[in-house]
Amino acid sequence: MKHEEAKLKFIQGWGSLGTNWGINRTMAQVHALLLISPTSLSTEQIMEELQISRGNANMNVRELINWGLVRKDLKPGERKEFFYAEKDIWKAAMQIIKERRKRELEPLMQVLGEIKSLDKADDSAEAKEFTKMMGNIEDVIGKADGVLDKLSRAQDNWLMGTMMKLLK
Amino acid sequence: MKHEEAKLKFIQGWGSLGTNWGINRTMAQVHALLLISPTSLSTEQIMEELQISRGNANMNVRELINWGLVRKDLKPGERKEFFYAEKDIWKAAMQIIKERRKRELEPLMQVLGEIKSLDKADDSAEAKEFTKMMGNIEDVIGKADGVLDKLSRAQDNWLMGTMMKLLK
DNA sequence: TCAAACTTTCAATTTATTTTGAAAATCCGA
DNA sequence: TCGGATTTTCAAAATAAATTGAAAGTTTGA
Numbered sequence: 001m002k003h004e005e006a007k008l009k010f011i012q013g014w015g016s017l018g019t020n021w022g023i024n025r026t027m028a029q030v031h032a033l034l035l036i037s038p039t040s041l042s043t044e045q046i047m048e049e050l051q052i053s054r055g056n057a058n059m060n061v062r063e064l065i066n067w068g069l070v071r072k073d074l075k076p077g078e079r080k081e082f083f084y085a086e087k088d089i090w091k092a093a094m095q096i097i098k099e100r101r102k103r104e105l106e107p108l109m110q111v112l113g114e115i116k117s118l119d120k121a122d123d124s125a126e127a128k129e130f131t132k133m134m135g136n137i138e139d140v141i142g143k144a145d146g147v148l149d150k151l152s153r154a155q156d157n158w159l160m161g162t163m164m165k166l167l168k
Numbered sequence: 169m170k171h172e173e174a175k176l177k178f179i180q181g182w183g184s185l186g187t188n189w190g191i192n193r194t195m196a197q198v199h200a201l202l203l204i205s206p207t208s209l210s211t212e213q214i215m216e217e218l219q220i221s222r223g224n225a226n227m228n229v230r231e232l233i234n235w236g237l238v239r240k241d242l243k244p245g246e247r248k249e250f251f252y253a254e255k256d257i258w259k260a261a262m263q264i265i266k267e268r269r270k271r272e273l274e275p276l277m278q279v280l281g282e283i284k285s286l287d288k289a290d291d292s293a294e295a296k297e298f299t300k301m302m303g304n305i306e307d308v309i310g311k312a313d314g315v316l317d318k319l320s321r322a323q324d325n326w327l328m329g330t331m332m333k334l335l336k
Numbered sequence: 337t338c339a340a341a342c343t344t345t346c347a348a349t350t351t352a353t354t355t356t357g358a359a360a361a362t363c364c365g366a
Numbered sequence: 367t368c369g370g371a372t373t374t375t376c377a378a379a380a381t382a383a384a385t386t387g388a389a390a391g392t393t394t395g396a
Contacts, residue, residue, distance in 0.1 A: 001282070001283065001285055001286055001287060002286075002287055002290070003286060003287060003290045003292070003294065003295045003298065006283045006286050006298065006302075007298060009279065009282075009283055010279075010283055010298075010302070013276065013279045013280075013283075017272065017276060019190065020190040020268075020272055021189065021190050022187065022188045022189055022190050024353080024354070025354085026354075026355080035301055036294075036297060036298045036301050037294070037297070038293045038294060038296070038297035039293075043372085043373080052355075052356090053355060053356045053357065054356085054357075054358095054373085054374095055355070055356060055357065055358090055374080055375080055376085056354080056355050056356070058373065058374065058375090059354095059355090059374090059375095062374090079363085079364075079365095079371060079372065080371085080372070080373095081372085081373080087301070087304075088304075089301075089304050089305050089307075089308040090308050093308060093312070100188075103188075104185065104188055108181065108185060111177065111178075111181045112181075114169070114177075115169065115174045115177055115178055115181075117169055118169055118170075118171060118174050119169060119170055119171060122170070122171045124171070125206045125207075126171065126204075126205070126206060127171045128206070129204060129205070129206035130171065130174065130175060130178075130204045133203055133204050133255070133257075134174075134178070136255075136256075136257050137257050139257075140257040140258050140261060144261070192383080192384065193384085194384075194385085211342085211343080220385075220386090221385060221386045221387065222343085222344095222386085222387075222388095223344080223345075223346085223385070223386060223387065223388090224384080224385055224386070226343065226344065226345090227344090227345090227384095227385090230344085247341060247342065247393080247394070247395095248341085248342070248343095249342085249343080
């Protein structure tokens, strides 16, 4: 397979993967493009390679920066901004886990906490099942949250070692 | 908080969580509704509770059945179909992991395999970075895939015990 | 076999999301 | 401070995804 062909295929693939995970296609494609680029790229280069508008390119690069997946690379003597992606996929994955945990799991736990304070006077079968389910969900999500939290802090502590054994 | 209010809040919350994970809002809401219902529900009841059309209800129930999260519950003497959801959230989570792994990770690994067979004659910096990155990604994804695979098979083997220790 | 009960399909519509592109804002050297 | 280079914003347009609802299909009891 030729380089250009493979590159396109990868950008495509990464893009549609993103789509399945609630990440917009273009953002994932910009990420893919930066991942495989040995040098940092300007907005123009991104526009050119992906055939997207300036506004779109700008927006998605900004968002990738918010996610902590991409950084600005200011070159001396250049007024333009260049961008590069964290190349260590493991680190990038941890970064994504960390962000999603913060953005989604934490609020959900919060909501579950509120909801659980259900009127105890209501003892219908429905209300009982509901309360039970809330406890159950909170428990499982809480545990998942705990693992992800540990995992995302795990760059150099015991859990990493433990996980690595599982991964061997 | 009153039961009806809490119920609504939960259905809402579960729905918007789904949205962030590439699952359509209604499907997640139907799932939420069935999760907290102590009895199985008919299509009519689902339409009524969520204020959605018959077609929509049918489609999303079908999809939940495909995901292995919901089953038909045929009541003797009733011609209608009723539906109930797996109530053990841990099992449901495993089911989701299993499905997504099959639907997304496996195809991605496949694509990466193809892409890696890159024309070795091309020794530009770009091509080298690309090949390196493909190897890196395949490695991380392969490991994640391995963990998820083990996890989803883990109902009663060693990994479950090991994970449980991490979770304590 | 018929017909009512029920489920599924799918083209048309509605709703939500993404993208564009040009104007406004910002930045920076002289 | 000015003016060109660059980035950011955002209303409008384009695209994508979800939803409806009625027609078609299926199942079942008599």
